[in-house]
Amino acid sequence: EIVLTQSPATLSLSPGERATLSCRASQSVSSYLAWYQQKPGQAPRLLIYDASNRATGIPARFSGSGSGTDFTLTISSLEPEDFAVYYCQQRSNSPVTFGQGTRLEIK
């Protein structure tokens, strides 16, 4: 099973700042990595697929990069609605696995 490790566990930033979230895989997942956003009481929402492709309707301030074992989700300028928990997910190998999440909180 591929283990995804997200860092940091919690990120405290202010609106307007740049956020950089990391996801590291225990072995290569090529580019089969996705990012999700989850707000309290809501289902996860797909942000990024195939490491760098924005899902439909996702604002351009969200971007993904990386391949192999190291991936990054960047939010260029934080909006108030961006404070949430973010998960990475791999589909390269079965079983599908998720990272433990990064909580992005308002500083």
Add this chain to the structure above:
Amino acid sequence: EVQLVESGGGLVQPGRSLRLSCAASGFTFDDYAMHWVRQAPGKGLEWVSGISWNSGSIGYADSVKGRFTISRDNAKNSLYLQMNSLRAEDTALYYCAKDMADDAFDIWGQGTMVTVSS
């Protein structure tokens, strides 16, 4: 509108069974693989099971293998999860999710809560 609506959750005693359903609408259901993902209270996401468009390929997490069975009825645009021998650690919000063509999960339902307790 593309939508997934789960149902069938509830409070169940350890060792008993429960069947979850997921009704799909707004897309061609039989074109896509589907999945169940769960989230224990206050915890992260855990993939439970997935099924290909024609039920020809099925997978399970080790934690549920041998106890849970995924199935689908394309004529009814529905996905199911039969959960047997339930344990306290199966307590979670169970989400149904649409596969984006062997890639990410692009559509999620709002979930149905399963609580296993005596």
